[in-house]
Amino acid sequence: MKKGIKIVTIGGGSSYTPEIVEGFINRKLSGELPIEDLYLVDIEEGKEKLEIVGSLAKRMIEKSGADIKVHLTLDRREALKDADFVTTQFRVGLMEARIRDEKIPLRYNLIGQETTGAGGFAKAQRTIPVILDICKDMEELCPKAWLINFTNPSGIVTEAVLKHSKIKAIGLCNVPIGMVNVIAELYGVSADRIYIEFAGLNHLVWGRNIYKDGINVTQEVLEFIAKGKSPNMENIPDIELNKELIEALGVLPCPYHRYYYLSDTMLQKCLKDAEEKGTRGEVVRELEESLFELYKDPNLNIKPPQLAKRGGAHYSEAAVNLINSIYNDKKDIQYVNIRNNGAILDLPEDVAIECNCVIDKNGAHPIHIGHLETSMRGLTQVVKAYEELTIEAAVSGDYNQALKALTIHPLVNDSIKAKKVLDDILEENKEYLPQYKK
Amino acid sequence: MKKGIKIVTIGGGSSYTPEIVEGFINRKLSGELPIEDLYLVDIEEGKEKLEIVGSLAKRMIEKSGADIKVHLTLDRREALKDADFVTTQFRVGLMEARIRDEKIPLRYNLIGQETTGAGGFAKAQRTIPVILDICKDMEELCPKAWLINFTNPSGIVTEAVLKHSKIKAIGLCNVPIGMVNVIAELYGVSADRIYIEFAGLNHLVWGRNIYKDGINVTQEVLEFIAKGKSPNMENIPDIELNKELIEALGVLPCPYHRYYYLSDTMLQKCLKDAEEKGTRGEVVRELEESLFELYKDPNLNIKPPQLAKRGGAHYSEAAVNLINSIYNDKKDIQYVNIRNNGAILDLPEDVAIECNCVIDKNGAHPIHIGHLETSMRGLTQVVKAYEELTIEAAVSGDYNQALKALTIHPLVNDSIKAKKVLDDILEENKEYLPQYKK
Amino acid sequence: MKKGIKIVTIGGGSSYTPEIVEGFINRKLSGELPIEDLYLVDIEEGKEKLEIVGSLAKRMIEKSGADIKVHLTLDRREALKDADFVTTQFRVGLMEARIRDEKIPLRYNLIGQETTGAGGFAKAQRTIPVILDICKDMEELCPKAWLINFTNPSGIVTEAVLKHSKIKAIGLCNVPIGMVNVIAELYGVSADRIYIEFAGLNHLVWGRNIYKDGINVTQEVLEFIAKGKSPNMENIPDIELNKELIEALGVLPCPYHRYYYLSDTMLQKCLKDAEEKGTRGEVVRELEESLFELYKDPNLNIKPPQLAKRGGAHYSEAAVNLINSIYNDKKDIQYVNIRNNGAILDLPEDVAIECNCVIDKNGAHPIHIGHLETSMRGLTQVVKAYEELTIEAAVSGDYNQALKALTIHPLVNDSIKAKKVLDDILEENKEYLPQYKK
Amino acid sequence: MKKGIKIVTIGGGSSYTPEIVEGFINRKLSGELPIEDLYLVDIEEGKEKLEIVGSLAKRMIEKSGADIKVHLTLDRREALKDADFVTTQFRVGLMEARIRDEKIPLRYNLIGQETTGAGGFAKAQRTIPVILDICKDMEELCPKAWLINFTNPSGIVTEAVLKHSKIKAIGLCNVPIGMVNVIAELYGVSADRIYIEFAGLNHLVWGRNIYKDGINVTQEVLEFIAKGKSPNMENIPDIELNKELIEALGVLPCPYHRYYYLSDTMLQKCLKDAEEKGTRGEVVRELEESLFELYKDPNLNIKPPQLAKRGGAHYSEAAVNLINSIYNDKKDIQYVNIRNNGAILDLPEDVAIECNCVIDKNGAHPIHIGHLETSMRGLTQVVKAYEELTIEAAVSGDYNQALKALTIHPLVNDSIKAKKVLDDILEENKEYLPQYKK
Numbered sequence A, B, C, D: 001m002k003k004g005i006k007i008v009t010i011g012g013g014s015s016y017t018p019e020i021v022e023g024f025i026n027r028k029l030s031g032e033l034p035i036e037d038l039y040l041v042d043i044e045e046g047k048e049k050l051e052i053v054g055s056l057a058k059r060m061i062e063k064s065g066a067d068i069k070v071h072l073t074l075d076r077r078e079a080l081k082d083a084d085f086v087t088t089q090f091r092v093g094l095m096e097a098r099i100r101d102e103k104i105p106l107r108y109n110l111i112g113q114e115t116t117g118a119g120g121f122a123k124a125q126r127t128i129p130v131i132l133d134i135c136k137d138m139e140e141l142c143p144k145a146w147l148i149n150f151t152n153p154s155g156i157v158t159e160a161v162l163k164h165s166k167i168k169a170i171g172l173c174n175v176p177i178g179m180v181n182v183i184a185e186l187y188g189v190s191a192d193r194i195y196i197e198f199a200g201l202n203h204l205v206w207g208r209n210i211y212k213d214g215i216n217v218t219q220e221v222l223e224f225i226a227k228g229k230s231p232n233m234e235n236i237p238d239i240e241l242n243k244e245l246i247e248a249l250g251v252l253p254c255p256y257h258r259y260y261y262l263s264d265t266m267l268q269k270c271l272k273d274a275e276e277k278g279t280r281g282e283v284v285r286e287l288e289e290s291l292f293e294l295y296k297d298p299n300l301n302i303k304p305p306q307l308a309k310r311g312g313a314h315y316s317e318a319a320v321n322l323i324n325s326i327y328n329d330k331k332d333i334q335y336v337n338i339r340n341n342g343a344i345l346d347l348p349e350d351v352a353i354e355c356n357c358v359i360d361k362n363g364a365h366p367i368h369i370g371h372l373e374t375s376m377r378g379l380t381q382v383v384k385a386y387e388e389l390t391i392e393a394a395v396s397g398d399y400n401q402a403l404k405a406l407t408i409h410p411l412v413n414d415s416i417k418a419k420k421v422l423d424d425i426l427e428e429n430k431e432y433l434p435q436y437k438k
Helices: A017-030 A044-064 A076-080 A094-106 A117-141 A154-163 A173-186 A218-226 A244-247 A259-263 A263-276 A280-296 A307-311 A315-327 A372-396 A399-408 A415-428 B017-029 B043-066 B076-080 B092-105 B117-141 B154-163 B175-187 B218-224 B245-249 B257-261 B263-276 B282-298 B303-308 B315-327 B374-396 B401-406 B417-428 C017-029 C043-064 C076-080 C094-107 C117-141 C153-165 C173-188 C218-226 C245-251 C258-263 C263-276 C280-296 C305-310 C315-327 C374-398 C400-409 C413-427 D017-030 D042-063 D078-079 D094-107 D117-141 D154-164 D175-185 D217-227 D243-249 D256-262 D264-277 D280-296 D305-310 D313-325 D374-396 D398-407 D415-428
Strands: A006-008 A035-041 A069-073 A083-087 A146-149 A166-171 A193-201 A204-212 A332-339 A351-360 A363-366 B005-010 B035-041 B068-071 B084-090 B144-150 B170-173 B194-201 B204-212 B331-338 B352-360 B365-368 C005-010 C035-041 C071-072 C085-088 C146-149 C169-170 C194-201 C206-210 C332-339 C354-362 C363-366 D005-010 D035-041 D069-073 D085-088 D146-149 D169-171 D195-202 D202-214 D332-339 D352-360 D363-366
Touching: A006 A017, A006 A076, A017 A035, A017 A044, A017 A315, A017 D305, A035 A044, A035 A076, A044 A069, A044 A280, A069 A076, A083 A117, A083 A315, A094 A117, A094 A263, A094 A280, A094 A415, A117 A146, A117 A154, A117 A372, A117 A399, A117 B117, A146 A154, A146 C153, A146 D280, A154 A166, A154 A332, A154 A351, A154 A372, A166 A280, A166 A332, A166 A363, A173 A193, A173 A204, A173 A218, A193 A332, A193 A372, A204 A218, A204 A259, A204 C035, A218 A244, A244 B417, A259 A263, A263 B417, A280 A307, A280 D280, A315 A332, A315 A351, A332 A363, A332 D078, A351 D398, A372 A399, A372 B401, A399 A415, A399 B245, A399 B374, A415 B245, A415 B263, B005 B017, B005 B076, B005 C005, B017 B035, B017 B043, B017 B315, B035 B076, B043 B068, B043 B282, B068 B076, B076 B117, B076 B257, B076 D005, B084 B117, B084 B315, B084 C332, B092 B263, B092 B282, B092 B417, B117 B144, B117 B154, B117 B374, B117 B401, B117 B417, B144 B154, B144 B315, B144 C206, B154 B170, B154 B331, B154 B352, B154 B374, B170 B365, B175 B194, B175 B204, B175 B218, B194 B374, B204 B218, B204 B257, B204 B374, B218 B245, B257 B263, B263 D169, B282 B303, B315 B331, B315 B352, B315 D195, B331 B365, B352 D195, B352 D243, B374 B401, B401 B417, B401 C305, C005 C017, C005 C076, C017 C035, C017 C043, C017 C315, C035 C043, C035 D305, C043 C071, C043 C280, C071 C076, C076 C117, C085 C117, C085 C315, C085 D243, C094 C117, C094 C280, C094 C413, C117 C153, C117 C374, C117 C400, C117 C413, C146 C153, C146 C315, C153 C169, C153 C332, C153 C354, C153 C374, C169 C363, C173 C194, C173 C206, C173 C218, C194 C332, C194 C374, C206 C218, C206 C374, C218 C245, C245 D398, C258 C263, C263 D415, C280 C305, C315 C332, C315 C354, C332 C363, C374 C400, C374 D374, C374 D398, C400 C413, C400 D017, C400 D374, C413 D243, C413 D264, D005 D017, D005 D078, D017 D035, D017 D042, D017 D313, D035 D042, D035 D078, D042 D069, D042 D280, D069 D078, D078 D117, D085 D117, D085 D313, D094 D117, D094 D264, D094 D280, D094 D415, D117 D146, D117 D154, D117 D398, D146 D154, D146 D313, D154 D169, D154 D332, D169 D363, D175 D195, D175 D202, D175 D217, D195 D332, D195 D374, D202 D217, D202 D256, D202 D374, D217 D243, D280 D305, D313 D332, D313 D352, D332 D363
Parallel strands: A006 A035, A006 A083, A035 A069, A083 A146, A146 A166, B005 B035, B005 B084, B035 B068, B084 B144, B144 B170, C005 C035, C005 C085, C035 C071, C085 C146, C146 C169, D005 D035, D005 D085, D035 D069, D085 D146, D146 D169
Antiparallel strands: A193 A204, A193 A351, A332 A351, A351 A363, B170 B331, B194 B204, B194 B352, B331 B352, B352 B365, C169 C332, C194 C206, C194 C354, C332 C354, C354 C363, D169 D332, D195 D202, D195 D352, D332 D352, D352 D363
8 A cells, every 4th residue: 555655855955945844744734745755855065955954854844743754865866766746946056056147148248047048048958957867767766756846947947858758747936826926915815816817938927817706807906016016026126017018918927027028127237236236146145045054053943934035935835735736636726837738829739838727636737728919929939949949959968059049039139149158158067068068 | 805914003203113114124025914004103292203213214115115104193093993913112201211210219229220120110100001001992993903012011011911901912022032142143153043942021031941953052051151151132231140150040041130140239230330321221312312313314214223232122023023923824933921821830820921932823822831940930930929019000009019019029129118119109200100099 | 786696598498497497496505606586588389388397496496495586488688688697408499390300311311310410400500590699689688698508519509609699608518427427327436536538529529538536547447338338328329339449449438429430320220219119309209298297286396306317417417517616716627618719729719619627707718638639530520520511501591501511421421412411401490590591 | 973863663563554654755755854774673473464564665665765774673672772763553462452442341331442441441551561661671772762652542651651751752643633634625725724723632632723724713613513524533433423512612522522422322333333343443453454465465565545444544644744843853833642741731740631732853842721621621631530540550550540540431430330341351451461460
């Protein structure tokens, strides 16, 4: 007989880990998820952090009374053996690589951001070979396990897995759930009374219709937002979209749309911030250091409230909800990244999209979308083409695909800049990019 | 019994007219096209030019011995009655409007170009209401006539006609035929030995395969071009694409791709040119003035060689070839703009595309294309979305569609700049934009 | 403030009415549906039946203690005024027309069945003009009401409404819910533990995957069925599919598939039954007469158990569940007929399909399907083409469309027979087919 | 330097060979095709026929003065080495197998025809393994050669090659060219003045528009045909379509449509013919025997006129025209079978379709078709699904695919009959069906 659930978290030394641990504790206590083992896996360079956050996890579990065994290990294969769910939140090259991703584009007057534009491209090049390696291990050691990916760029990484592996994978992001929460706050109601029909790509998703208690309140929400109450996230500078655009769109853009809709303003902001207070990565690095200081406190046995500022709120909520609905065949609706398969008619069938899915024991089933409105369609299509080329480049190490990817990206849009930024990325990440053989 | 062919040229006072007249003369003399009447139509403001160029046309015909009656008129409806072919080469707002189209975007550090980006948007807003008016007249007065459009932006204008009129319309451009000629020159062979498989949109078309005498020479040509022999056109600053991009693409870009692939360089060039020697429109204005001075010479009875510098070479060749193949059911292959209908699977069915078509008495039949390669696809899709929104805006006068169109255009790509440039365009063109009721 | 719900049932004099009334009573008593008014509407010819069944409905409600006002009327427009939900279960031409539909095809050695083949074609020709008339009234009198159609052929009728009216319409059928119940019985579990992924057309729907408690049991179920335990319905002769076919399919066919997969056997059975015991319509006519005798009993105040034999089991369950989920924004999954919109990639976007949908206050949202397996695809496509032509014929009265529809139908498949059966149908139904003007 | 062209004809002992030889002679003499070697290849069982027809070929060439070397061989690999064009006209199992294909279906009251229905299915099962074997040899011995297939069922065989081999293949049929000739005769004009827009599948192709000298005469032609002048072919019983159907269709069906549009009549005719005068195969067997008697005559050095009755008129014309246009990069339009690639939007991209193509040195480029009219679409889709399953079965030997293929074929349409006919086919062809391992 099957015993309790075995969960593996790759990148277990992440500062986010207390969030997901809290989520697991709650579901175990409620009786929904009979979690027996939680493996936190990291690599040699992350060993110290793994120890710190792993010890906190153990204290949290002990305090809660939930009967979950926590295992800390650097041996990924041992951890994966017979796993039921694998979550990923690792960062190839650590925070230093992120900071480089943010800074290289700025040299050429291009937006430098962790997941979008040239920075996101660099992150994808480092991450995809590693995730595919993990999947190869999973195919051998736990072929029936679910991979719940929230390693960024989440949509691109998930698509790489869907195209190049047999592992059942679902990509997650905290953006949609964050947007639901913002609308709920706007109305002063609980999040479960708000429902949004999402469609698009990860970090380029729109809320096409917004419902409060089943009533379509999209226009009302957009009017609110046009007045300045825009949804925001910790990771993104808080710049408001112009109200004329919001009215013209008629749909709710996500926080990352600022990079596309206000590219000039955001570039200036990135440049200024980098100079005055450091890039977001540099800010986060400090934040993380102080978080780890907190985590070391042997008396701390709950998730510290300071973690909320880190920018990943709702990640753990999304992951735990997803695992819960799969395990319990709940058939509820969640916002995830999944193979398109034609749900958005304007995109190829084999790419990843972000949309509303019915979640059951057999995975995520997209609620059909059809065609996107023209302006959403055009932007989505060009960014998706960039993403496909990015994956091809990451898998093959083909410079030509990489150059084409960056050239058509709306935040680069120039082949000379594309070449310069690409050459710098390849040079400064070469230890992480074995696929690019010169 | 049907008598000879009646051709109507709207915008007959254009400086290009001697080209097309020369084409008509040649086909009449060769016996291919029994042209009986040629109506040159213009508007009140163009009366003087019409007189000048019309007189030249008459002298050219007399000299040639071709028996074609030339009619000069400001009465469009009289001209259209029972026409067989209607060609359009008019310019709403005259050269002054073009110069404005080029200058307004420069204010906001955006590329200012006649047919591409915000400038092309402005031209489309002025032109579409007029072409649809012409089509309404045609539906009444010559419903079976063919409309051969080469009014720019030719693809957008043709799509507007295909969507909003019952008139049989084919859009023309001199870009593909120009590219064929450049390749022919490269090899020192006649143009009929070069064949290119084109696919894309007007002014955003790629040669996917290039053949010399049926042999695929695409790679060879790209290597030539990577070494600096890029195809160029008079209307476009002669900036070379970087060779890494050309290699990565593996297909032949058109001259207008420079605006997309070298957006930064081209912007700087536009700004510099505007300051130092005037925009292309200002240069052309002078050129045209000197052309009209030439045309006035009562002894001139041939197309003056100076016309070649004007930038529209091959327009008349394209138009006369097309009329000839339709009239004579030739089933040869020409490069035209036509309803997609699924020939490019990655675009909506009801949009205009530019591609190779078999031309016969019943029109232009696209040779099937299928899917575009990923990087071509992404760029084509976002520009097409811009074009569709541009047409919606031009037909309805809907500010929201206009703002979305400009916001997603790769050469604008920012909603704040989009709003500013849009507001200026609407204000400074208001006499030509009755559809925008405030 | 909105008062209670107003429901209108067109064809209220149907023998099925006690079923749906029972459903309404239960939901009212449970507090889920605050139904205030129930209008049972019928036509002059159905007045007597309306009185009988309407009186029974009133007695049932009184007995139950549910506070619902029942109105019996021949004035459809009065009933529709401000309705919230309109259900349809009418039969143009009454049972006599059905019997003709069954008999005419038999003359030409064609299967004669109420909803499938030439018989279903005839029923569609009579029904579509009437339903579109009802929709026209609804557009005027209750434009926001939901039309819940289960008038057969339900998929075709629903598609006609979706194509030719603005009314929000959802088509229902008892086949999917019936299949779920059969599988539940097979396992001896309650129906809510069985979940089937349906895809196809009304009366041509397959269960692509069958789950018990979230576990895929499709192969197991097919093995059961291959051994002879095939799902059946009262309206369809109980002939077993050959086990080789079931194995080859790998999916669960619906009861109506027998007409396609066993066309020869079913034809012989139809011919024999017609001769020996009368067509299904004739059997049902007697059944209905005895039902109405029962209904007349002034002491009867519950749904009589004999109704179960009538063949429409689960209709009311489907309808009441659907209304409940719409009204209460339940976001549960039901099996309905809805605009394809690309959910099945192999069919046109504007046709009706039958599939799993998430039901909320805003209607039915299909769970995306993608491509059908090849053999399902081929059959579905040809039957859908028949359906589209059938609707075109019914709306326009175009003989050519009708002839093409029948010629390609797999159960006719011969233009000479198609013509003969069509001519008889048109002649013998002419009072109900004003659209066919000779 | 490349010497003259090397052509290989597989199935060189066919009675058709004198036709294609005549074609090669004419093109060689005209200077269009510098054919140097013609290899006629056959198998051991066909050795005698190969000798007879090969000797005739040599006499024909000698008489003509064309300098072509004819090689007769049983060694396929020797023949294929460095070939430029390979044509195929072989018959696995010889005429005896064809006669069985025609007779087995008749046992179950199903149409028995060489290429359509269950007979065509059987032929495909025998032929596909052999053609794929030939292609494997070609990949090794002449990877750049063109395969010109007219082995029946030509569309299915071509699709199998396109899906399972890298060889450049084009499928041919004499049906379209035959229809053009019939229309030309109807008007008493030469065939080059008639142009038809074809779309569909091999042996299920429609002429959507018919032009005489570029003028659309479709309606006129259909009226002629409705009066009884239907196009016919020697291989198909001469039964007229009913005029009501022809009017309803509005397009020109091909001769094989009779099997679909007059299935009942054709079945009766097949049954009667089989009893009274033998199946078509039996008739042809006698015809062939007398042809071979003629061929033996050492004084015969031209194509004997009796060959015209054989039923394959225009095959050689089609093949030689195709080779000519490829070799000479002619860019003319021919009617061939080719990968769909989306040219017909209603079919999968990877299937074979029959349509108008521009032929040049690089192959056949379909003129885009778009959507088929509804009734054409439905029939085409179900037959294509049958064809896809037939290919899957032939390649894999999977009984399930075979059973599904036959079950959905409009000329079988019953799974019990499908099983019976399939079992007989497999049993009686087992020596030719190694892929079906029991």
